[in-house]
Amino acid sequence: MERDGERIEITISSRFENIELVQVIAEHLCENAGVDEDGSHWIGMAVREAVANAIKHGNKLDVAKKVHATFLLRGKELEITVADQGEGFDPAKVSDPLNPQNLMKTSGRGIFYMKTFMDAVHYSFHPGGGTSLVMTKNLAKGSGIASTKA
Amino acid sequence: MKATTTTVGNVTIIKLDGKITIGSGDTQLREVIANETAAGRTNILLDLSGVTTIDSSGIGELVGSYTTVTNRGGKLKLLHLPTKLNELLHVTQLITVFEVYENRDEAVASF
Numbered sequence: 001m002e003r004d005g006e007r008i009e010i011t012i013s014s015r016f017e018n019i020e021l022v023q024v025i026a027e028h029l030c031e032n033a034g035v036d037e038d039g040s041h042w043i044g045m046a047v048r049e050a051v052a053n054a055i056k057h058g059n060k061l062d063v064a065k066k067v068h069a070t071f072l073l074r075g076k077e078l079e080i081t082v083a084d085q086g087e088g089f090d091p092a093k094v095s096d097p098l099n100p101q102n103l104m105k106t107s108g109r110g111i112f113y114m115k116t117f118m119d120a121v122h123y124s125f126h127p128g129g130g131t132s133l134v135m136t137k138n139l140a141k142g143s144g145i146a147s148t149k150a
Numbered sequence: 151m152k153a154t155t156t157t158v159g160n161v162t163i164i165k166l167d168g169k170i171t172i173g174s175g176d177t178q179l180r181e182v183i184a185n186e187t188a189a190g191r192t193n194i195l196l197d198l199s200g201v202t203t204i205d206s207s208g209i210g211e212l213v214g215s216y217t218t219v220t221n222r223g224g225k226l227k228l229l230h231l232p233t234k235l236n237e238l239l240h241v242t243q244l245i246t247v248f249e250v251y252e253n254r255d256e257a258v259a260s261f
Contacts, residue, residue, distance in 0.1 A: 016173030048205055052172045098243055106210035113206050
């Protein structure tokens with residue numbers, strides 16, 4: 001891990017037990033930036049979901065493949081990038097978990113969580129393989145689900 | 151995650167403690183519910199007061215547990231929702247699916 005002022009990077013192998021390492025970094029970074037416990041928790045949860053997706057759906061649990069997370073804090077603007085080495089996916093095919101037809105599905109809520117807890121979520125797909133997820137959050141906006149968009 | 155089971159009348163109360171997250175507590179919850187329903191115990195009250203963290207996989211397992219029990223002709227209800235889990239059930243609109251109780255005796259009597 002490298003820490004250079006407001007930038008933190010970590011690379012993990014694709015194991016579920018590593019998710020919490022990245023989540024904890026997010027929570028500590030937020031708390032150090034003055035975000036309250038609840039707000040830090042929800043941002044940490046968004047990171048957890050992003051890393052879990054990268055491990056499970058991106059790298060398909062191949063421990064030889066890595067997940068790289070970068071945290072960049074500029075003032076109160078937090079940008080988190082989670083990159084995997086998988087084959088990518090079509091975000092348009094991700095179903096809406098709030099649709100009554102999908103309410104009882106056992107999966108498919110991870111991206112919804114991220115969009116709920118963060119201000120913006122974007123994907124980019126690299127020609128040589130790999131997906132980068134970029135999430136941003138203005139830490140001055142307050143915290144908790146109630147203050148984020150649904 | 152730790153699951154502790156007690157029985158009150160015809161209701162099985164399962165107290166969950168710890169994390170229900172991908173790769174750990176989620177699969178454990180599935181196994182616990184599978185074991186109970188296989189044994190014919192399908193009136194299940196999940197005491198969630200000891201749950202410290204639940205992610206989307208954990209929420210998914212709650213939904214899967216509900217479906218498993220309902221398909222067996224039983225009922226699955228929730229007791230003592232931690233604040234953050236309560237918020238998650240609201241934001242995912244799953245609060246409309248689950249019966250939630252704050253009082254154990256009332257919950258048991260509702261089956």
